[in-house]
Amino acid sequence: MLLQIVDDNETNLMLFEQIARRLGPEVEVACHADPLAGIAACEAEMPDLVLVDYMMPNMDGHEYVARVRAMPGGRDVPIVMVTAAAERSVRQKALELGVTDFLAKPVDPSEVRVRLNNLLALRKSHLKLKNQNRWLADEVAKATGALLEREEELIVRLARAAEFRDPETGGHIHRMAHYSLLIARNLNLPKDTCELILKAAPMHDIGKLGTPDGILLKPGRLDEEELVVMKRHPVIGHAILSGSTSQLIQLGAEIALSHHERWDGLGYPHGLKGEAIALPGRIVAVADVFDALTSDRPYKRSWAVERARDLLAENSGTHFEPACIDAFFGAWSEVLAIRERFADPELPEDAGLAGMV
Incomplete structure (x- = not known):
């Protein structure tokens, strides 16, 4: 599972990285102080969870979320935005753009760990279900194809019977x-x-x-x-x-x-x-x-x-x-x-x- 953290504040970035490293060996962590670098990384490989700060230079959290959601595979990725507790209008717009959850500054490390862990578990379940649905669709397609082949074979054999x-x-x-x-x-x-x-x-x-x-x-x-x-x-x-x-x-x-x-x-x-x-x-x-x-x-x-x-x-x-x-x-x-x-x-x-x- 790939967890991406985007925050221009080096202190916050280190804190979130330390918390993320405790989520388990199956979680890979990618940190970006520059949101433009984070977007480029998403284009190369879509993460399974994004943690992004709202206040950043070059690109704020709203634009970041909008760009991730517009990418192939970006619609279903959980996104957590870090905001100040009083920024209600910011949160409202973020929800409209597709943010999954929020963390309010100053953050509680225990809360951050639990929220990230829950969202990664949700992502894992979503991917499993998606793969099962894909497998089921493939099996249905195979079964349908087999039925069509038998149907066409029957037609050919009927035509041959008439030929005789x-x-x-x-x-x-x-x-x-x-x-x-x-x-x-x-x-x-x-x-x-x-x-x-x-x-x-x-x-x-x-x-x-x-x-x-x-x-x-x-x-x-x-x-x-x-x-x-x-x-x-x-x-x-x-x-x-x-x-x-x-x-x-x-x-x-x-x-x-x-x-x-x-x-x-x-x-x-x-x-x-x-x-x-x-x-x-x-x-x-x-x-x-x-x-x-x-x-x-x-x-x-x-x-x-x-x-x-x-x-x-x-x-x-x-x-x-x-x-x-x-x-x-x-x-x-x-x-x-x-x-x-x-x-x-x-x-x-x-x-x-x-x-x-």
Whole structure:
């Protein structure tokens, strides 16, 4: 524990130092006859207790207290001011500035020792509690982080479960999620929202877990009845994910339900139009279609990226929200980097070339 004593009177300084030295070996004493030197010492290392005289040259006790309180870590340090017994107005102002206690001249050495000892004990208890609170905050943060990691792991595993039933690849999940992140960033969405979209986007097709294999895995195009069944997967996905208290899973439910809606109202499952469609769904729609077009499937070959880009541009304002298309094109170099980073293995040359479902 560091006790600082500031008094321009050498006799008083020696007296207070002698009293302080009797407080025990754990108390380190620093004496300053010049208040400016005392302030410099506080800036270098904040003491655990300050004993300061009121009447001093260069800087009185009021200014000294004000400057200590304004320093980092100075708000909670006990400060004892030494004043004349009759200086009531001085004491009033000192209290307003944050003085903890007073000693009246002439001082009683026994009283000084007891007061300083009590204040150091109080300071020690305060620091212990502060450290405990910091430790508790760290533990809560660790526990919260662990819960979020488990939540994100569950989402990834759900997305993988959907992959096993779908001819789409794991690369598709990563690519479309990162495309969605690019769009969200270029739309100037808050950083935490962008991160949530990145993590929630892989849940977009969770509803395909409820789609029959004969339809989900059928090579070539689906007939009208099969399309009706396939178009139920957004509702199924929403049903799987809805009702959670997790903000991330709630967003996943919203994306699952809305990513097949169209800007012109001709999408499904509810035929929503324009801004009635949730923004995350409008974002994922662009990312999902682009990656579907530019990816190989067992039943089709991938499109060239420029051909897919042209199709997106042609459908801006009909299938897709124009702002989302502009945001996607505005990060084109990053789009190409993501395609390379999460590239799929090439399909055999004899893979089917049927049209995309």
